Amino acid sequence: MTARPIERGTSGQQMVISAIRPGKHVLPELPYGYRDLEPFIDAATMELHHSKHHQAYVNGLNNAELALVDARENGDFKNIQQTERELAFHGAGHANHCVFFFNMRPEGIAQPEPEGALFSQIQHDFGSLQRLKDQFTQTAVTVEGSGWGALVYDMTVGRLYTMALQNHQNVTIPGAVPLLMVDVWEHAYYLKYQNRRIDYIKNWWNVVDWRDVAERFDKYTGCAF
Numbered sequence: 739m740t741a742r743p744i745e746r747g748t749s750g751q752q753m754v755i756s757a758i759r760p761g762k763h764v765l766p767e768l769p770y771g772y773r774d775l776e777p778f779i780d781a782a783t784m785e786l787h788h789s790k791h792h793q794a795y796v797n798g799l800n801n802a803e804l805a806l807v808d809a810r811e812n813g814d815f816k817n818i819q820q821t822e823r824e825l826a827f828h829g830a831g832h833a834n835h836c837v838f839f840f841n842m843r844p845e846g847i848a849q850p851e852p853e854g855a856l857f858s859q860i861q862h863d864f865g866s867l868q869r870l871k872d873q874f875t876q877t878a879v880t881v882e883g884s885g886w887g888a889l890v891y892d893m894t895v896g897r898l899y900t901m902a903l904q905n906h907q908n909v910t911i912p913g914a915v916p917l918l919m920v921d922v923w924e925h926a927y928y929l930k931y932q933n934r935r936i937d938y939i940k941n942w943w944n945v946v947d948w949r950d951v952a953e954r955f956d957k958y959t960g961c962a963f
Contacts, residue, residue, distance in 0.1 A: 919953045
């Protein structure tokens with residue numbers, strides 16, 4: 739994924755300026771092969787999910803950004819409502835898939851349990867890792883239709899929550915950043931699990947890499963600095 743340069747304003751405050759030009763987002767390469775998450779997630783699903791579904795969200799985000807550039811240049815905002823909806827849908831779809839795919843590593847490589855500051859926060863907010871997993875699993879299982887189960891860190895109150903997102907972006911808390919996500923759109927599991935979403939999620943825990951989750955947590959809590 740493209741790094742973002744840090745620049746300083748006239749007050750000395752750091753500013754993050756995106757290095758990605760509008761319409762130039764690309765599908766990130768995975769840090770593992772499509773077969774590497776088997777038997778928990780099959781190769782056919784991974785290839786379809788990454789190369790087709792995720793790519794479609796990248797394309798949609800690029801198209802929405804370019805439409806907004808064109809609207810600004812021409813001063814024509816008659817389609818702004820629809821374009822902003824497409825930006826939110828496809829932008830969230832791209833962002834969520836980036837978290838989901840990088841949250842996972844093959845069994846034996848994935849860190850199986852959280853450690854350090856993240857583990858302490860989980861203990862504080864949920865009582866134990868097992869209680870978090872139980873709550874997260876039921877949150878994801880009960881998503882109505884298409885969506886995501888997510889573990890988020892709310893920077894406003896300094897607490898971890900589980901959330902059920904409908905589609906890619908509905909039912910969210912402003913200020914909450916995703917640390918761990920499981921995709922429960924049917925394309926994420928139907929080839930192998932059919933309608934057995936619960937079995938998919940239970941097996942997915944075997945490839946969750948808590949090291950990646952912790953790195954995200956440290957980034958937003960300042961623990962990495």
